[in-house]
């Protein structure tokens with residue numbers, strides 16, 4: 001693995017992009033302090049310039065190299081960093097002036113996280129500076145949770161994909177911004193639900209959903225109504241009895257456990273389960289994007305998705321399913 005880390009660092013130092021595993025999904029990495037390198041991330045992903053990149057630091061103490069933490073929230077940031085970093089929590093903070101504007105799409109804030117993945121961390125430490133890395137997929141498409149999925153998304157466009165196996169969380173990081181309140185616990189605006197759940201954040205503050213924007217310059221395009229979407233139309237079916245198949249159409253089921261009323265409702269062309277048999281949300285999160293890809297490539301005309309319970313990790317899973325199902 002050392003060789004791969006060295007190769008990745010050499011490319012990053014040369015202003016190139018490389019795909020690296022993180023605990024959430026594979027990221028397309030570039031030197032965050034090099035605007036030309038950041039531009040290559042946007043080009044490879046066909047990402048609109050208004051969609052800012054997440055910046056990764058290798059160690060908690062490097063936060064000040066990319067963000068200026070205001071005194072009124074520094075205690076909260078320290079607590080959150082101690083509890084969740086390294087890990088899948090992204091904080092939106094005022095940016096350091098040295099960070100190129102292209103990285104934050106001209107916003108005065110930067111989205112920062114500290115990945116727990118050993119390969120990503122090794123590259124960050126070896127590079128010795130911040131890494132900009134959004135998910136390694138084409139804009140709006142399904143996030144890659146394996147090296148093979150990255151190659152399907154970006155093969156031929158980038159010089160290196162470091163294979164670190166399947167991503168252990170499988171869903172993009174939780175994104176929050178922090179608001180202080182006189183005499184009360186801080187308010188966390190949840191910009192994207194993810195592996196760090198509302199329940200996990202609640203001991204540190206009150207969690208509210210950030211306002212969604214649908215104009216051309218959204219706060220977090222991960223919040224656009226349509227995102228994380230397969231090419232095949234996907235329908236989220238809240239009740240199995242509401243399923244009205246059109247004659248001649250081939251349907252695939254994205255099932256939770258691979259059994260039950262949804263499976264029995266129809267002669268599905270293909271059934272893929274998120275957590276076969278056991279129905280565990282953590283397993284469902286890890287497998288969600290892989291299963292979406294398998295169904296997308298299966299040749300069905302429509303993917304029908306079964307909802308999961310909206311508690312804990314289920315909130316992030318349902319968020320991704322709703323966006324995959326949204327009209328494009």
Ligand code: AMP
Pocket residue numbers: 051052053054092104107109110111133134135172175191219220221222223
């Ligand atoms: P990705 O890593 O591809 O899932 O994309 C990163 C997500 O973080 C996108 O939805 C960005 O819009 C969001 N993001 C990055 N920087 C900021 C910021 N300064 N404020 C709000 N959201 C951000």
Ligand code: MG
Pocket residue numbers: 134135143222
């Ligand atoms: Mg993304």
